[in-house]
Amino acid sequence: MSPRVALTLLAAGLASAGAAPAFAQEAADEPQVAGTLARWFTDSDHVSVRSLSGDWAWPLARNSALTFHYNNERVLIPAVSAPPGTQEAIDAITTASRPISGNAFADFVKQRNEVEGEYARGPAAVTYYVSSESDYLAQQVGGRWNRDFHQQSVNLSLGSSWGWDEIAPVQDDDTNTGDARKTTLHWNAVMTEVVSPSLLLRYGVEYNLVNGLQHNPYRNVYAGGTNVPERHPDTRQRRDAFVRVNQALPNRASVKLSYRLYNDDWGVTSHELGSRLSQYVTRGLSARWEYRWYTQTAADFFRDTYTSVSGIGGYLSGDYRLGELSSHLFGAALRADLEAFAPTRTFVRRMTLWVDLERYFNSNNYSANVVETGVDFRFP
């Protein structure tokens, strides 16, 4: 199915839902919500990403709901200050992909558009996702089902998805990788429990089986005294288990703790610890502080330098994400529910505003700043 056809079908589905307002009157107690978000990402390699996204959730009749998500991103990867094929040019390439062709001394800019729709009815939901950019088309269909147990104190959710990506690298003077495909089979099982009137617990396992092109088609690796295209295995099994705890505290505060253990058959094992502390500053206005710590081992075939063009077992990688790595993230956020500040203003009181600032850095001398701001609107 082409992205144009898929988008048309999705738009038709959304339009038909919009043409049935009478059914919405019988909907469940969830309000119709529309939200928009602006996000700016900049890193120490001068890569920047500007995101503008919109989300819409519409409850429908017979315990069903429709959600729609759209995102437009503009990615800017700076000029490489060396001719194609030189070691300096290769080092200048960050994890963000860019071809080196013709004039590498100019900034490389690309746009990405992403659309996701979900239809949920009772305990089941189906989703469709498409992401399109100049050299990459990703599509995915998914489904999930959940059920309450133990007087609605325990919920089990099972989900699965199938993704298929079409990769069409643009002209590149170094690697000249041809068109390729990648598929991803995903499943997850997640349990959520109401442990006490102030404690929520969630834990789960996830599995991904990835087949196809999994290296950067634009990246070269210095090996055996020359530059050769990066080469990763075509298959990767990825699995993780996680646990999250949300505890309400006295004085209108909360703490959220999380841990994730990840492992794959390339040899990468990682641990992630997360924490968030939230506090109402005044009625309707809350502040949040966040810290995340992450560490991982290297993939079996990753080396800082390769002595042979055949690498390790036939594979070579210049991707620092497959090496040993640790990172930290600090964040602060403010969230204002305007109903508390303007309860009589029909329009304004339905809005929630928020802003989020983050600072990320890792052991590879890489750092990034993220600024997010958004507004959600609850319809009558």
Add this chain to the structure above:
Amino acid sequence: MNRMRLHVLALGAVLLALGVGGCATVPVKPWQRERLVDPIVAFKSEAREDARKMKTFEAREGSTGGVGGAGGGCACK
């Protein structure tokens, strides 16, 4: 069986124990859950944000997951 598999099995056993333990407790009544639906406590209020962050981390690190959902393509790789 390697050490990593033992770790995964141990974590699975802990999670299973948590599940069994949860079912053994007295259920929290609906009218006792007011604090749990507060946006600063609930899981749902940060679901979209968590999904966005997972994509950012996927682009900078070698692992994925932790939010109970599926991944997809990303321009920032």
